[in-house]
Amino acid sequence: MSLNKEAELLRDIPLFRNISPAKLKLLAFTSERLWHDDEQFLFKEGDDGDAAYIILSGTAVVSIESNSGSQEVARLKKGGVVGEISILCDVPRTATVQAQDSLTTLRITKDTFFHLITEFPEISIEIMRELAFRLDETNKQLREALNRK
Amino acid sequence: MEKTLFKFIWRYSKRDQIILLVMTALSFPFLYFSLDLPKIIINKAISGKNIPSEIFGVPIDQIEYLLVLSLAFLLLVCINGGFKFYVNVFRGQLGERMLRRLRFDLLARVLRFPLPQFRRVSQGEVIQMVTAEVEPLGGFVGDSVALPAFQGGTLITILIFMFVQDWMLGLAAIALYPIQGYIIPKLQWHVNQLGKARVQNVRRLSEKIGESVSGIEELHANDGARRVLATFTERLGTIYDIRYEIFQRKFFIKFVNNFIAQLTPFFFYSIGGYLVIKGDLTFGALVAILAAYKDLSAPWKELLTYYQRLADSKIKYDQVIEQFDPPGILPENAQFAELEADFSLAGTISANNLSVLDDEGQPVIESLSFQSEKSEQVAIVGPSSGGKDLAAILLARLLIPDGGQIKVADKMTLELPQAATGRRMAYVGPSAFVFNSSLKENILLGAMHQPMEVGAEEDLSSEEKKRNFRNAELSGNSLDDLEANWLDYKAIGSDSDSGLREKLLDLLKIVDLDDDTYALGLRGTINPLENKELAENILSARKALQERLKQPEISEAVELFDKEKFNNNASVAENLLFGTPVGDNFVIEKIAENEYVRETLRLVELENEFVRVGRDVASTMVELFADLPSDHEYFSQYSFIAGDDLPDFQILLGRAERLGLDSMEQEDRDRFLALPFMLIPARHRLGLITDEIKARILKARQEFASNIPDSLRGSIEFYSEEKYNGSASLQDNILFGKIASDKADSSEQVGNLISEVIESENIRPIVVEVGLGFQVGLAGSKLSAAQRQKVSLARALIRSPDVLILNEATSALDSGSQSKVIKNIMEATKGKNLLWVLQRVGLADVFDRVLVMSGGRVIETGSFKELESQPDSTLNNLLRDE
Known part of the structure; x- marks a missing residue:
């Protein structure tokens, strides 16, 4: 997959959907493309987070630790993003992610991401918009959950 | 330290100065004859009066007489020249020797300064004093006694000659000397004062320079450059003013001297001419006196210059000495006294x-x-x-x-x-x-106080060493042999090199530096010819690593070098060279300029292809980075093009669009051509190095290796499965490949794997030892x-x-x-x-x-x-x- 394809893929991700193609290409170029062995951990719950991973192909299995052991909560495919919270703020990883089906990802480090934002502040506005949108969604869900009670 | 310059000169060069004086004195009779001879030639041989009929019993005529005298004159010229040459060389050597002594004395004193003194004297000042300020003193020391003796003697010889010819003319020649003797010192006094001020101001400048260099970080961090430049301007201005005034005054003194020197011939022409006309003086004598007077002005001038230099040197000496004699300076014997063998400070x-x-x-x-x-x-x-x-x-x-x-x-x-x-x-x-040397030397410094094999006979066997030793002795320098073994094995508590090695490894563990040193060792290089065993060990580690890499879960973390395969994790340049550059010829930054590389590219028809790929790289870079400021860190981290060059490439791309790549100037094409060499396909993913190009690069690799001219053979060390590569690091030698940059966690995995192999092959201590050879840089900056x-x-x-x-x-x-x-x-x-x-x-x-x-x-x-x-x-x- 070449740089152009990676940039196109980034465009399909909600967090980046309003960012111009040229900037996405720069983001792709300054990020690493990695492939993972099956079963290899991308990160584990509780680790310090320093990068987000965008899935280019294969599957990422997300699981969380519970009293009854590790429990799978999601499977993400092409275009999925894991670990994006930790490039925005310093929180430990909230879940464990493992590779499957020859996973390849684009690894965006916190530094890269912040450089991009510092250089092109318009990106941060887009991201703020997206985050606000998510917050609104969460609020809605919370309200529904409370109403149900 | 001797309080005055002459005490210093006398104490350390008495013998030489006396030799110089004797040589000078010996030369005077010859000088006198060489002055007298022209008169005889003119008055007797040429004018044909009073020609002796025989010399030493051999009868001669006028022509023969003239020839004999002329030859005698030639001989005198040779003898005088010989004396001058000998004296000059001797004097020069003496001066250098005394300069060496003075510098050494000063440096030895710096090492004995009480520490608080370094709050008052800056590094810049010390350097300025020891290197620049005392330099002219060396020249002066050689001249200090001999020059006034020689020139003064010459002057007196000539004067005696003149007085013998005619006392009135002799008197005329020196009539103005008292006036000069009165005026010049008065004028000189001002110059001396200015000289002192100049020395002080240059020191202040050096101090400021030293300070600015040491504090460069603060200057940048606080945007202080302009203020520092203003300070420099102010100090340079003061120095300029002083120097300008010194020049003015010096040239004025020169003017006065010249004027007076020109006045004297006036007396010769008038009085001398009168005497010749009257018949009281022969014409030959007047010519000889005029010639002698011409000779007279040279030593007189020399003497006056000497006087100026003397004043200057005295000031410099006093001003330097003053700084090097601080109260509380450690006595010399405190630095050199030896201890009894069982001396100990163990106790309360x-x-x-x-x-x-x-x-x-x-x-x-x-x-x-x-x-x-x-x-x-x-x-x-x-x-x-x-x-x-x-x-x-x-x-x-x-x-x-x-x-x-x-x-x-x-x-x-x-x-x-x-x-x-x-x-x-x-x-x-x-x-x-x-200190700026290796880690090991820095640590061993703690047990290197004096050479351990003092003055062993065989040590002084070589002629050069003997000469150096003798010269050091004559200049009062240190007689310790730097190449001797300085290491105090007894203090270290071991008597062999293997004991020392263990001690060092032990110490590194104690101060928690062994992991760091190990890492430095992995990055270090060794000469396989000098460390055959280590090279062998590394090669077997390479084999062991490759064995481990056969396990499927790790196999893809490394892309091994293979003569027949393109390595996607190595740059195009590395793929082409398939070796490590030695020296500058093939370094990646300049590889495109190398004619042989270009020839190889042409041979496999890659040159045009590379220009095209280079253009595509440039256009991608321009697209990606055009909006960034030119000093953005992305340029150094990710871009193939420096931020400042990006506009150039924008123009080049426009030109390529207009003219087509083939019709562009060679110079422009070359700039594109240089870019593809830096591409690492697996990392950069620009999709520009196609399989077709890879195949041709492999062909180029073969051509490059098989046709390489002898002159370039030493500029590269080719990769070889069986051979240790002395130009590559230990780690690269073990790895013999590239870490796959597109495999998650590959560097960590490979790092662990290498450690495992090193442990299992038992070569960790040797790697640490290589790390001990790491050069730490200026003041340990690395x-x-x-x-x-x-x-x-x-x-x-x-x-x-x-x-x-x-x-x-x-x-x-x-x-x-x-x-x-x-x-x-x-x-x-x-x-x-x-x-x-x-x-x-x-x-x-x-x-x-x-x-x-x-x-x-x-x-x-x-x-x-x-x-x-x-x-x-x-x-x-x-x-x-x-």
Whole structure:
């Protein structure tokens, strides 16, 4: 997959959907493309987070630790993003992610991401918009959950 | 140091000056004859009067007589020239020797300065004084006695000659000398004053330069450049003014001299001419006098210049000496005195009533007294202004107290030579200094005090060495042989190189530097011809690694070098060369300029292809980076094109669009051509290096290796499965491939794998040893502050001192490493006296006893537990503040 394809893929991700193609290409170029062995951990719950991973192909299995052991909560495919919270703020990883089906990802480090934002502040506005949108969604869900009670 | 320049000259060059004087005196009769001869030639031989009929019994005629005299004249010219040559060479050598002595003396004094002196004299000033200011003194020393003697003698010889010819003319020739003798010194006095001012101002300038270089970080961080430049301007301006005035005055003196010198011929023509007309003087005599007068002006001028130089040199000498004779300078014997073989400082340490005053005379240490029993490990803590650091410096005798006494093992340390305090004691301060050499040499410095094989006969076998030794002796320099073995094996506690090796490895562990050194070793290179065994070991590690890489879960973390395959994790340049560049010819930045590389590209028809790929790289870079400021860090991290060059490439791309790549100027094409070499396909993913191009690069690789001309053969070391590559690092040699940059966690996996292999092959100690050869850079700039402190600690520990004094010597270490190192050092110095000034009180709990210092004295002492159990103890207060 070449740089152009990676940039196109980034465009399909909600967090980046309003960012111009040229900037996405720069983001792709300054990020690493990695492939993972099956079963290899991308990160584990509780680790310090320093990068987000965008899935280019294969599957990422997300699981969380519970009293009854590790429990799978999601499977993400092409275009999925894991670990994006930790490039925005310093929180430990909230879940464990493992590779499957020859996973390849684009690894965006916190530094890269912040450089991009510092250089092109318009990106941060887009991201703020997206985050606000998510917050609104969460609020809605919370309200529904409370109403149900 | 001799108080005046002439005392210095006389003391050290008496013999040579006398030889010079004798040589000079011997030359005068010849000089006199060479002056007299022309007269005889003209008056007798040419005019044909009074020709002797025979010389030494051989009858001659006029022509023969003329020839004989002319030949005699030629002979005299030769003899005079010979004298001059000999005297000049002798004088030059003498001057150089004395300059060498003076510089050495000054440097030796710098090493004996009391430390507070370095607050007053800057590095810049010292360098300026020792290198530049004394330089002219060397030339002067050679001339100091001989020149006035020679020129004065010449002058007198000529004058005598003139007086013999005619006393009136002789008188005329010197009539104006008294006037010159009166005026010139008056004028010169002003020049001297200006000379002094100039020296001082140049020093101030050097001081400022030194300061700016040392403080360059602060200047950049505070945008202080303009102000510094203004300071420079002001100082340069002052120097300019002074120099300009000196020139004016000097040339005025010259003008006066010249004028007076031109006045004298006036007397010759008028009075001399009158005498010839009257017949009182022969025409030949007048010609000879005129010729002699011409000769007279040269020595007279020389004498006047000498006078100026003398004044100048005296000033320089006085001004330099003044700076190098500070009060409290260590006596010479304190630096060179030797110890008895069984000298030891193991015992009780007691400080009595120590006091130290600051520059304003205020006490900073006041009646400081304490004791430390033999083999006690004591921590000194307290607020940072409480004088604890001074206490350490005093104990190490780096500062001489203004009052009080320090006794170690019943010896007054203030009276001991440096050999005692610098060998049986050790001190490490917070600003650990590391010298520009290898890690190992920096550590061994702690046990290199004097050459161990003194003056062994075979050591002086080579002619060159003998000569150097003799010259050093004649200049009063150090006679220690730098190439001798300086290492004090006894102090280290081992008598062999293998013992030393173990000791070093041990020390690295104690100061927690072994992992770092190991990492440095992996990055280091060795010469396989000198380290055959190590190279063999590394090769077997390579085999072992490749064996392990066969396991499927790790196999793809490394892309091994294969002669027949393109390596996607290596740059295009590396793929083409398939080897490590040696020297500049094939380094990646300049590889495109290399004619042989270009030839190879043409051979496989890649040149045009590379220009095209280069254009595509450039266009992608312009697209990606055009909006970034040109100094953005992305350019150095990711771009193939420097930020400043990006606009150029924009223009080039436009030109390529208009003209087509083939019709572009060669120069423009070359800029594109250089870009593809840097591409690493797996990392950069630009999709520009197609399989077709890869195949052709492989072909180029073969052509490159098989046709390489002999002249370039040494510029590259080709990769070979079976051979150690002396130009590549140990790690690269073990790896023999590239870490797959597109495989998650590959570097970590490979790093672990290499460690495993190194452990299993038992070569870790050797790798650490290679790491010890790491060159640390200027003032250890290639090491971190923590690493520098660790090196200093190892340096102090290597000679197992009886007393170890550490002054916040682990302050740059992170806290985990710090407690580990403290524990290790306490363990290693068990049974010795240890005094440790700690930055944080919390670290003191492991020590036998704690001294709490405040206000320049000890205010609490006891075990950590005791002090901690008293709720209102200062220790507790300090602990609470931490």
